[in-house]
Amino acid sequence: MTDALLEINHLGVRFGAVQALSDVSFRVEAGTIHGLIGPNGAGKTTAFNVISGLARQTSGQIRLAGVTLDQLPSYRRTRLGLARTFQNIRIFREMSVLENVLTGAHVQTGGSALDILLRLPRFRAAEREGVARARDILQLVGLESRAESGAGDLAYGDMRRLEIARALASNPKLLMLDEPAAGMNPSETQALRDLLLVLKKRGVTLLLVEHDMQFVMQLCEEITVLNFGALIAQGSPQEVRRDPQVIEAYLGTKTAHKLEQKS
């Protein structure tokens, strides 16, 4: 066994009569960019929600860096090094951009209630340090000039970048991105790709759900494919691309057969 950062073992999720995930196992190796793909309703977002603690599995285990996450509330998972963004952007719209990133750094920010009430130098130093760090992160994602803007006033692509910045502020080992390129134009997508590569270089492991296949195939070293809540393939982009089950899931049986006959 190598040192997988995230281990999903026989994960099953049932919502009433719907089996959203059944017996899904995969491992995300530290330092890699790992893709989680599949057609609509395949269970990708459910998997994200269960891993981040917003939904509970009915069976199976999740381990992050060797620690079992199964019954932990989401805030404890964040403290263990997990961070995520949401498919439908969920930034804090009534706070400024800078305040959003500082909120993401909640766990990192020091200062007891007494320090805060008395505004002790210790508290003020921690705030200044937090602001400096938040500005660095904003620079990294290219939002430094919008630091004082209201988060709700940002353009769509900027909101997505802010959500990534906010997630980065908690200093995660594993960053999970739910459709980060959705709704972005080609140049924004290119900038996002560069950003994710920088993050990888800095040692952040990335797990991403994405519908833009070109984006996924270019970035990811390992891809896990889900369909109807079950795992149908995993491997390198080349392996996955050739997998008949994957082709069938994405293109439908008829088209897949035609392709087969041609080749």
Next chain:
Amino acid sequence: MSAFFANLLFTYQSLIYGLGINAILGLSMYVVLAIGQLSLGQAAFMGVGAYASSLLSVKLGLSFPVVLVAAAGVPAMLALLVSVPTLRLSGVYLAIATIGLGEVLRLFYVNWDYAGGALGLSGIPDRGGFFTIFGTLALLLAAAFAVGRSRIGRAMEAIREDEQAAGVMGIDVPRYKLAALVISAAIAGIAGAYNAHVTAFIAPGDYAFDNAVTILSYALLGGIGSPLGPVFGAFLLTALPELLRPLHDYRLVLNGLIIVSVVIFMPRGLFSWHMRRIGAAK
């Protein structure tokens, strides 16, 4: 100057005390609303503070500082007990549960002969006064600003906007909600003690549903962008009936009209300024 001030205080004493006490109640409401919880129990917590402090003053003759500790502590303990079953509730469900709390307590006072029963408790000694009330208000406002402009204030705003996302930020949401309810109860309890000790008389009906709604309207009118909103709202709603006195019979009509207009046309309150939630500039 001081003679003028003394004269003014004497003439408008109950109004001036009312401004300060209601502003403190507005702050107690702010503490729960700022975290996205809707409590209609602030009047009930005020009542517990009023009864606890009055009983200690009247029956045991304890000194005012000691009485104040009980006025904050007893409602805080009650809030702690209440939050065990209600912590999972939010929005209108918590509001309904806290209305229930107010009713239960009212009936309890009515049937509690030691505390005067339905007749209420009278002969409460005159304590506190202008500087105590407004000093407390200033202190609480400063504290609310200090906390608001820190990681705690950011966490509260995050919970108010999106509980799940706040949890994903590493914020222990249930703990924050619990702390907010307990602290708001303590603040309301202190306001209750001040009120009881300047009016000399309290009765079970003083802390019922209509009072809970009045306290909520301080915050709705003023807005919750900063702690100043509810304070401002409390000042206005307390002073308005007096300012409109020249209108005689139409006074309450215009009073109501003003409140309704603000809710419709200024849904964020009259004082919609948002405080910056960062404690030290770079």
